[in-house]
Amino acid sequence: MHRSIIAALAVLVMAPAAHGQAPDLILTGGKVFTADSARPWAEAVAIRGDRIVAVGSTAEISGLAGASTRRISLDGRVVIPGINDAHDHAGDAEFGVRFSADPSPMPDPAFAAVLDSVRAVAARTPAGTWIRATIGARILDDTAARRTALDRAAPRHPVLLSAWTGHGAVLNTAALRAVRIPESARDSAGGWYERDASGRLTGAMHEYAQWRVLQRLHSASPDSAIVASLQRYAAGAAAMGITSVQIMNGYLDAPTTVRVLRQARLPIRVRAIPFSMTGSPAGAADEWRGVERNPAPKTVISGVKWILDATPIDRNAAMRQAYADRPGWHGRLNFPPDTIRAILAQALASREQLMLHISGDSALPVLFSAMQSLAPDSVWRQLRVRIEHGDWLSGELLPVARRLGVVLVQNPTHLALDPDMLQARFGGAPAGLLPLRTVLAAGVPVAFGSDGPNNPFLNLMLATVHPTHPDEALTREQAVIAYTRGSAYAEFAEREKGTLAPGMLADLAVLSQDIFSVPPPALPGTTSVLTLVGGRIMHDELTRPLPRL
Structure with missing residues (x-):
């Protein structure tokens, strides 16, 4: 129970306004990890309204209770600040028929298996029904796995094969026509179409070319379907102790985003981050203006x-x-350096926080050089530019990142990259790939997001074992801080949430097991038995009565 730590703190910590007013709710008899470096452990929490008013020992917090105070006994359970998922995706509405030719978490089916499934689905569904599947690098690499073969399997059905990474897709002719991509389509900023030797579109497309298609399709779904998807997502998140989520809003255009979020009125805190499809900073500003x-x-x-x-x-x-x-192939930047400079200049002018997906090591020096040429470090530190993924933020780049005030938002599922893939691409897992511990040691803030399975405790396991580079693993306390206080810092909300301390929002999760002591393989089995958002119960398996048999 970390009683030695609690005893060392000894003094009850209380918000000034708490004196003379009883809390609405107290949670007692727990193992409370506050994520507050000044006082990391406690036994009990007092809440009034939407705020925490005190943390301390069970005896101290019990002494604050009044006649109307609700009391919940934790019976030794672990309490943490509500998880803040700093990088996730939501708002996708199912349309058409989706099938799986490979049910693994990172599917990489053979094209023959996909074609068999496409034929079977096409045979039993009306013409014009979308047919969808998730694929991997095997199909993206196979120049025969393109629209001509899909056309033979389903000539009257639009077919969309999307890479599980979110980068790359293959469409058949019916799908290209449905999304109004003509044979004469030109590559636009940030994305490109694959063509065969004669210049004909193969149906494969990459980056912004693909995402424009996906945004058009999802935004055309009925609002009711998108709202239902968002509500299911939020309910599932609350059951995992997630009280805040920062959504990379790539599925929906601006008008649709506003409409469905207004209708959904989600019970958890949501930050929707615009993802422009215009390919230019000026266009992005126009797209979301007003x-x-x-x-x-x-x-x-x-x-x-x-x-x-x-x-x-x-x-x-x-x-x-x-x-x-x-x-001879080094990958590619989606935008030339002058466009990256324009993106940065727009951020300086608008004061909008930037989230920059960077996976390779080449974009980071380009980015940092442009930042330093455009404004002093002190200006950038105020904007907290975020590097989403930043899989190579290491070595000589770390002190630069610290001076610029960059925040690393990492997704621990990425730490479990396929060793065979790493061997093929790089000859193994190179030093400096997927850093965590060295980033924290360098003073660069770290936040966690899922960007995959919506299970924060799976991510905690991966961050604390680090399958690719075990020497970069975090302690469990560090990992929880990255998922709470770190994620709050990444959205300028560290004075409101991310720690359990007086004056902070009462966003917290009571967990089904002790995540600080169970063996690593047991961590993904954790859930929340009680989730509070602003002091209100949003998920409850702890206090509600059991159903009668």
Whole structure:
């Protein structure tokens, strides 16, 4: 129970306004990890309204209770600040028929298996029904796995094969026509179409070319379907102890985003981050100008995301060294350096926080050089530019990142990259890949997001074992801080949430097991038995009565 630590703290910590007023709710008899470096452990928490008013021992907090105070006994359970998922995706509405030719978490089916499934689905669904599947690098690499073969399997159905990484897709002819991409389509900023030797579109497309298609399709879904998807997502998040989520809003255009968030009125805190499809900073500003920024009580729309390269899985992460399995190929930047400078200049002018997807090691020096040429370090520190993923933020780049005030938002599922893929692309897992411990040691803030399975405790396990580089693993306390206080810092909210301390929002989770002591393989089985957002119960398996048999 860490009683020695609690005893060392000894003195009850209380918000000034708490004196003379009884709390509405007290949680006692727990193992409370506050994520507050000044006082990391306690036994009990007192809440009034939407704020925490005191943390301390069970005896001290019990002494604050009044006649109307609700009391919940934790029976030794672990309490943490509500998880803040700093990088996730939501708002995708199912359309058409989706099938799986490979049910693994990172599917990489053979094209023959996909074709068999496409034929079977086409045979039993009306013409014009979308057919969708998730694929991996094997199909993206196979120049025969393109629209001509899909047309033979489903000539009257639009077919969309999307890479599980989010980078790369293959469409058949019916799909290209449905999304109004003509044979004469030109590559636009940030994305490109693959063509065969005669110049004909093969149906494969990458980066912004693909995302424009996906945004068009999802935004055309009925609002009711998108709202239902968001509500299911929020309910599932609350059951995992997630009280805040920062959504990379790539699925929905600006008007649709506002409408569905207003209708959904989600029970958890949501930051929707605009993801422009225009390919230019000026166009992005126009796209989201005048958009309502607080469409619902717990919801805000802010910041802007740009994707500067792809991933090593598709070999389009921009790398300084050529890929071992494609000699002479270094990947590519989605935007030339002058566009990256324009993106940064727009951020300086608008004061909007930037979220920059960077996976390879080549974009980071380009970015940092442009930042330093445009404004002093002190100016950039105020903006907290975020590097989403930043899989190579290491070595000589770390002191530069610290001076510029950059925040690393990492996704621990990425730490479990396929060793065979790493061997093929780089000859193994290179030093400096996927840093965590060295980033923290260098003084660069770290936040966690899922960007994959919506299980924060799976991510905690991966961050604390680090399958690719175990010497970069974090302690469990460090990992929880990255997922709470770190994520709050990444959205300028560290004075409101991320720690359990007087005056902070009463966002917290009571967990099903002790995540600080169970063996690592047990961590993904953790859930929340009680989730509070602003002092209100949003998920409850602890206090509600059991159903009668």
